[in-house]
Amino acid sequence: MFDTSLRQFKDHVGTPLARRMSRVPPLAISLLALIVGVLASFAAFKNQYLWAFGLWILNRVLDGLDGLIARMHGRQSDFGGYVDILTDFIVYALLPIGLVAGSASSERYLALAIMLAAFYVNTASWMYLAAILEKRNTHNSDTQTTIIMPAGIIGGFETILAYGIFLLFPAYITILFSVFSALVCITIIQRLIWAKQNLT
Numbered sequence: 001m002f003d004t005s006l007r008q009f010k011d012h013v014g015t016p017l018a019r020r021m022s023r024v025p026p027l028a029i030s031l032l033a034l035i036v037g038v039l040a041s042f043a044a045f046k047n048q049y050l051w052a053f054g055l056w057i058l059n060r061v062l063d064g065l066d067g068l069i070a071r072m073h074g075r076q077s078d079f080g081g082y083v084d085i086l087t088d089f090i091v092y093a094l095l096p097i098g099l100v101a102g103s104a105s106s107e108r109y110l111a112l113a114i115m116l117a118a119f120y121v122n123t124a125s126w127m128y129l130a131a132i133l134e135k136r137n138t139h140n141s142d143t144q145t146t147i148i149m150p151a152g153i154i155g156g157f158e159t160i161l162a163y164g165i166f167l168l169f170p171a172y173i174t175i176l177f178s179v180f181s182a183l184v185c186i187t188i189i190q191r192l193i194w195a196k197q198n199l200t
Contacts, residue, residue: 019072026070030084033062037091041098044167052098053167059091060160092119095163099173111177118184122154125191132199152187154180 040055066084070076096115100108154162162180166173 021065021069022073024069026066026075026080027083029062029066029069030080030087033059033066034087034090036062037087038094041091041094044095044098044170045102047102047170049167049170052095053164056095056163056167063088089123092159092163096166096177099166099170103170103173105174107174108177111174111181115177115181115184118181118188122184122188125188126152129191129195152190154183154187158183 036055037059040052040059043049043052043055063084066080067076070080093116096112100112162176166176169176
């Protein structure tokens, strides 16, 4: 929901560091972010929640840095964007799995399954829309991302916030997963309405 408006602030803050990293391949940053995200998931599994939280934030910082380096030094590529989103979704899946597997119960596994199912449908909703918009040659220079998607109540920033809350309040993970799943479902409906209004 706030991704586009916050991207300029993020880029402004990250620009001094990105300038000094002209020789660092953006793909290497993406892969480092993946490693850090996997470590965050393992820390969550081991009930080391503060470590997991710190590693999650570092993962998100690195995820923002790879694209900024690519844009600043003229190294953007479709493959880089593809790897970036792929590694993001690996971490998005592993972190909640780690949280539940490290402190398992049937209720937690059910909430996890519902949330991952909501993610599954939501991913289809925006990725297919992105493909249609690309087919129609619809671009938005404000996003500065590889693909374009209509905004919803849950986007990248809201996911960062939600996962941080999961890690800081693991005792309430069942209700937190349930609330987040409901918000993701609202986002799916928002995009369906947008598609009905704009694609017909």
